[in-house]
Amino acid sequence: MTLFTRIARQLNWRRRQWSTARDQAFHDAMFAGQTHDPFSPSYPGWLTIQRFADLAGRHVRPDDLVIDLGCGPGEVTCELARRHPAAQFLGIDHSHEALTRARQLAGRLGLTNVRFDSGDLEGYEPPAGTGLVTMFDAFHHLLDPAAFVRRAGRTCARFFLIEPAGNWLGQWQKTVDLDWLAESLFVIRDRLEYQFGLAASVHGPAAPAPPAGEPTEHRYLLDDFARWFDGYRVEVRGTVAGLERYGQSANASSPLRDDIGRSLYHLVVDLEDALVRADLDLAAKHWAIYAERGRAVPPRRVPDLPARAIEPPLPGPYDCEYVGYEGPHDAAAGSTIDASVDVANRSWRTWDSQAEASPVLASYHWLDAAGRTVVEDGWRTPLPRPIAPGERATIALRVQCPPGPGRHTLVVDLVHEGVTWFSGAGVPGLRVPVRLR
């Protein structure tokens, strides 16, 4: 890495003003109120937990003391402790919400070889006798990784990290990203549930909305890790596990969902092996990095693959095409306006306002000139009739304008009541500029 690229990366990061306190606040908000079951194959994140535990588990020795730094809610820590009953595990994190949840999960599994403590990684030194330090998506939160490796290396000779693959700008490099594969399988799952009337049971409230703010999110090159772990033998393998979008269903489970979750896992295992055989695995969006004090081996290079954007190949249940809008672009603030939108159902499911449990209705949001949401939950309008896949319909909307004047955007959206906004499922609403007097 040249001096120029290093400076460009530092400037890119400095704009973000990251700090440990902000990272802690972000993660506390993120983990508070989580109620999903991470050990159920129905849970979309199960794949990630299993895969990270597979890759780390190869380096756990029977009597190891394993310190999992930045353990979060301890999902991978507990999975490892369950698989390696003779080893002892200690999870460390600065988020109290994460630790509360981690202790609950360990209790639920009846684990006696894992405990969780609060600590700040910036000054943390693993206890003497530590066999392995693991960090799952946590190393890049450190403000001073070089100092961390020097300090932790005094008492520990082996490290296992899962890290997002970085580019020279310090951004996430997702050349091989197979999230579309998981999303397609989830669409197939939803479609089978719909076709056969197999409702999943939902436990606890829906996942909380993503918190405001930002955690510390450096992205590093393989050369960075080689530099920090100088004097170590460093082995790297790519992994495509680590889904970013879980859909609306983190808390839903059923035998069918379990089966699909397990199928996805086996598919990913086989695909990762195929990538390794073709020497393409380092192009995957995460790296599993194992460093053991000893003689360095020549580093592998990240393959130079073209980054190709891939559209999800299957339509989902909410694929709506907004074909037209008729209505005012100018109105009095606080007034009620009438408008109509033409929609085409490009999905595989019928949208029905008469469905008792969860009707599909038309509605809207309002944004102000700065793009901030000023009305989240607009009035509802029933569809004129059930709209089957492939059909078009015109929906007459009654819309209440927000009270403040100025340039606004009306966002027409459909809602599957109690399940999701169509926009929340990744299908953007129709945006209409409206000037309010």
Ligand SMILES: C[S@@+](CC[C@H](N)C(=O)[O-])C[C@H]1O[C@@H](n2cnc3c(N)ncnc32)[C@H](O)[C@@H]1O
């Ligand atoms: C992306 S989460 C990963 C959590 C967990 N390892 C997993 O895979 O689910 C990163 C975790 O690192 C923790 N973390 C970040 N900086 C930290 C610090 N300076 N001290 C302690 N924990 C920290 C955060 O609170 C968060 O739980």
